[in-house]
Amino acid sequence: MSTPDQRELTFRRPVEADYPRVIDVVDEWWGGRKMRALLPRMWFQHFTGTSWILETAAGRLAGFAVAFVSQDDPTTGYVRMIAADPNWRRGGLGRALYARVFDDLQARGVRRVRAITWPGNRVSVAFHLAMGFRVDDGPGTQRLYGTPAYADYDGEGEDRVVFTREL
Numbered sequence: 750m751s752t753p754d755q756r757e758l759t760f761r762r763p764v765e766a767d768y769p770r771v772i773d774v775v776d777e778w779w780g781g782r783k784m785r786a787l788l789p790r791m792w793f794q795h796f797t798g799t800s801w802i803l804e805t806a807a808g809r810l811a812g813f814a815v816a817f818v819s820q821d822d823p824t825t826g827y828v829r830m831i832a833a834d835p836n837w838r839r840g841g842l843g844r845a846l847y848a849r850v851f852d853d854l855q856a857r858g859v860r861r862v863r864a865i866t867w868p869g870n871r872v873s874v875a876f877h878l879a880m881g882f883r884v885d886d887g888p889g890t891q892r893l894y895g896t897p898a899y900a901d902y903d904g905e906g907e908d909r910v911v912f913t914r915e916l
């Protein structure tokens with residue numbers, strides 16, 4: 750399936766009613782990883798102003814991004830999840846979602862954006878590097894799947910690469 754022309758795609762804010770169809774696809778979109786528990790409904794209730802839904806003219810979900818401004822440090826933004834339909838990858842949808850997220854966060858005074866990923870998700874690591882993020886390789890990191898990462902960062906066995914990008 751060829752990537753839809755980006756002029757035929759609509760970017761809009763999520764609404765709560767989007768929640769079921771997003772969690773319906775996340776496990777598949779993450780290659781079978783159990784992701785839906787990481788995306789409870791509250792993200793579609795309280796974080797919509799800095800998040801995006803990307804859909805085709807026919808209303809098919811093509812991608813989404815969930816992001817927010819840190820309450821503790823309003824100069825920091827955080828991207829919780831970003832994804833594109835597996836059938837339409839490498840067509841710039843992820844990049845286009847990030848461009849909107851960066852614009853949102855910058856408009857709210859954010860100066861740096863953080864994101865994390867599982868180090869075995871090599872595509873996510875490559876994607877974030879391509880989006881201008883750097884990998885935290887400071888004390889406490891070790892090479893996991895070839896990338897500096899924190900072991901057990903989010904609990905036992907939940908290793909994570911920590912990314913930062915200045916805006």
Ligand SMILES: CC(C)(COP(=O)(O)OP(=O)(O)OC[C@H]1O[C@@H](n2cnc3c(N)ncnc32)[C@H](O)[C@@H]1OP(=O)(O)O)[C@@H](O)C(=O)NCCC(=O)NCCS
Binds near residue numbers: 831832834875
């Ligand atoms: C990561 C993801 C969002 C990228 O979406 P995408 O629409 O395919 O990305 P883009 O086409 O905008 O790619 C932008 C750049 O990222 C890099 N990139 C993307 N996919 C890549 C891959 N499979 N291998 C290597 N580099 C890749 C490339 O540099 C690419 O630019 P290029 O195509 O001009 O070379 C998508 O693969 C996805 O949804 N993965 C599953 C969910 C996930 O892991 N999300 C990230 C963690 S929250």
